[in-house]
Amino acid sequence: MSFHRERSVKKRVQRIPLMAIALLALFAGLWAGLVRLGWSLPALLPSLPAVHGPLMVGGFLGTLISLERAAARNHPLAYVPPGLSSLGALFLLLGGPSPLAAGMITLGSAGLVILSATFVRRFRAPFTLLMAAGAMAWLAGNLLWMTGRPMAALIPWWNGFLLLTIAGERLELNRLVGFSGWVGRTFWLAAGMYAAGMLGSLFHLDGGVRLAGLGQTALALWLMRFDVARHTLRHRGLSRFVALSLLPGYGWLAMSGLLSMGYGGMTGGFPYDATLHAFYVGFVFSMILGHAPLIFPALVGLPIAFSRRFYAHLILLHLTLGMRVMGDLMGEPLWRQAGGLGNVLAIVLFLLNTLSSIRPPVGSLSSPGRAGKALRA
Numbered sequence: 001m002s003f004h005r006e007r008s009v010k011k012r013v014q015r016i017p018l019m020a021i022a023l024l025a026l027f028a029g030l031w032a033g034l035v036r037l038g039w040s041l042p043a044l045l046p047s048l049p050a051v052h053g054p055l056m057v058g059g060f061l062g063t064l065i066s067l068e069r070a071a072a073r074n075h076p077l078a079y080v081p082p083g084l085s086s087l088g089a090l091f092l093l094l095g096g097p098s099p100l101a102a103g104m105i106t107l108g109s110a111g112l113v114i115l116s117a118t119f120v121r122r123f124r125a126p127f128t129l130l131m132a133a134g135a136m137a138w139l140a141g142n143l144l145w146m147t148g149r150p151m152a153a154l155i156p157w158w159n160g161f162l163l164l165t166i167a168g169e170r171l172e173l174n175r176l177v178g179f180s181g182w183v184g185r186t187f188w189l190a191a192g193m194y195a196a197g198m199l200g201s202l203f204h205l206d207g208g209v210r211l212a213g214l215g216q217t218a219l220a221l222w223l224m225r226f227d228v229a230r231h232t233l234r235h236r237g238l239s240r241f242v243a244l245s246l247l248p249g250y251g252w253l254a255m256s257g258l259l260s261m262g263y264g265g266m267t268g269g270f271p272y273d274a275t276l277h278a279f280y281v282g283f284v285f286s287m288i289l290g291h292a293p294l295i296f297p298a299l300v301g302l303p304i305a306f307s308r309r310f311y312a313h314l315i316l317l318h319l320t321l322g323m324r325v326m327g328d329l330m331g332e333p334l335w336r337q338a339g340g341l342g343n344v345l346a347i348v349l350f351l352l353n354t355l356s357s358i359r360p361p362v363g364s365l366s367s368p369g370r371a372g373k374a375l376r377a
Contacts, residue, residue: 014079015299018067021086023351025059028093030344037340038333047096053151054097056280057158058105059089062138065165066112071299073115081111099146106142109161113139127172130191134164137198152267155276156201156212160194162284163253167191167219173228183226190218205265213260220254238293238306241314245290248318252282255325270336274328281321281343289314292354304357313353317346 028044032052035041063085070078085108091101116132141157171187197212224230227250229243256278259271266272293304320342327335 015067015071018063018079018082018086019299021089022060022063022067022082024093025055025063025086025089026347029055029060030347033340034344037337039337039341045093045096048093051092051097051101053154053158054101054105054145055089055092057161058085058108058142059092061162061284062105062108062112063089066108066115067299068295069112069115069119073118078115081108081115084108084111102142102146106139106146109135109139109142125172127168130168130171131165133195134161134168137161137164150267152265152272153201153205156198156209159216159279160198160212162280163194163216163219164191166284166287167223170223170227187219187222187226190215190222193218201265207264209265210261213257213262215257216260217254217257220250220257223253224250241306241310242290242294244311245286245314249283249286249290252278252286252321256283270328270331273336274325277321277340277343278325281317281324285317285347286314289317289350292350293357296354303359304354305359307353307357309353310350310357313346313350316342316349320346 028048029052031041031044032048032055035049036052063082066082066085067079070082085105088101088104088106088108091098091104095101112135113132116128116135120128120132137157138161141154141161144157145154193215194212195215197208197210197215199208200211201208224247227246229246232239232243233247234240235243256275259275259278263271263275266275289310293306293310297303320339322339323335324339324343327333327337327339
C-alpha cells in the first residue's frame with residue numbers, strides 16, 4: 001500500500017510541470033487576446049499576438065485534455081502527448097508561429113489519437129469512439145496548420161476537437177439516464193452533420209461552416225434537453241454549480257452555431273470574433289469552470305472545497321461575454337474591448353477562487369484513475 005501511494009504521489013508531482021506550462025500558455029494567450037483587441041499593453045514578445053489561437057487551443061486546451069486522458073490511462077507513456085504539446089507551447093512563446101512549434105503540437109495530437117485508441121480497444125463504446133474522433137479532428141486541424149492553411153480553415157477542425165471531446169464525455173454520463181431509440185439517433189444525426197460540415201470545409205469553406213454550424217446548434221439543443229445537468233439543477237452545492245455552468249454553456253454553443261449558419265466561412269471581422277468567442281469563452285470555458293473543482297483534485301490530489309463565491313466568476317464570465325458579443329454584432333468596438341477585458345478578469349478570478357479553495361488532503365489520496373471519471377461527474 002505504501003509503495004502504491006508513493007508512486008501515486010510521484011505521478012501527481014510529474015503532472016505539475018505540464019499543468020504549469022498549460023497555465024503559462026493560458027496567460028500568454030489571454031494577454032495576446034487583449035493586445036489583439038486593441039488594449040494598450042506591451043506585447044511582451046513581438047510574435048505573441050500572432051499565436052493567440054494556437055496557444056489557447058494547442059498549448060492550453062490540448063495539453064489539459066491530453067493530461068486528463070493520461071491520468072485516466074495511468075501509464076508512463078501516456079504522458080508523452082501532453083509533454084509534446086506543452087513543448088510546442090513553449091516554442092510558440094519563444095519563437096512565434098514556427099514549424100518546430102507546430103510540429104511538436106501536431107505530434108502531441110497524434111499521440112492523443114493513439115492514447116484514445118487504447119481506450120477504444122479496452123472499452124469499445126460510443127463515447128470512447130466520439131472522443132477518439134475529437135482527437136483525430138485536432139490532428140487533422142494541426143496538419144492543415146503545418147501546411148500553411150489560413151486560420152479560418154483550421155477553426156472547424158479545432159472546434160470539432162473540443163466539441164466532440166466534450167460531447168463524448170457528456171454522452172458517457174448520459175448513459176445513466178438512458179440513451180436509446182430516437183434520443184440516441186438524434187444525437188448521432190447532429191454529430192454527423194457537424195462531421196460532414198467539418199469535412200466539407202476542406203473543399204468549400206463557406207458551405208462546410210454553415211453545415212457544421214447546423215450540426216453544432218443541433219448538438220447544443222440536444223444537450224440542453226437531454227443532458228443529466230437538467231436533473232442536477234435540483235441538487236445543492238457543487239452539483240447545482242456544475243449544472244449552472246454547463247447549461248448556459250450549451251446556450252453559447254447554440255449561439256455560435258447559429259452565427260456560423262448565418263455568416264458562413266468568415267475570415268475575420270466582428271461577427272467572426274463573436275462566433276469564435278461564443279464557442280471558446282461561452283461554451284468551452286463554461287465546461288472548465290464547472291468541472292475544475294472535480295478535475296483539479298483528481299490530477300494533483302489536493303481537494304477543493306466548493307464555495308458559493310464560485311458563482312462570482314461564472315456570472316462575470318457570462319455577463320462580459322454578452323457585452324462582447326453584443327459589441328461585435330452591433331459594431332461597437334468599445335463594448336467589444338470592455339467585454340474582452342471582462343472575460344480575462346473572469347478567468348483570472350476563477351483561478352484565484354480555485355486556488356484559494358484548496359484544502360489539505362485528508363486521509364488517503366484519491367486514485368489517479370479518477371481523473372477520467374471526474375470530468376464526467
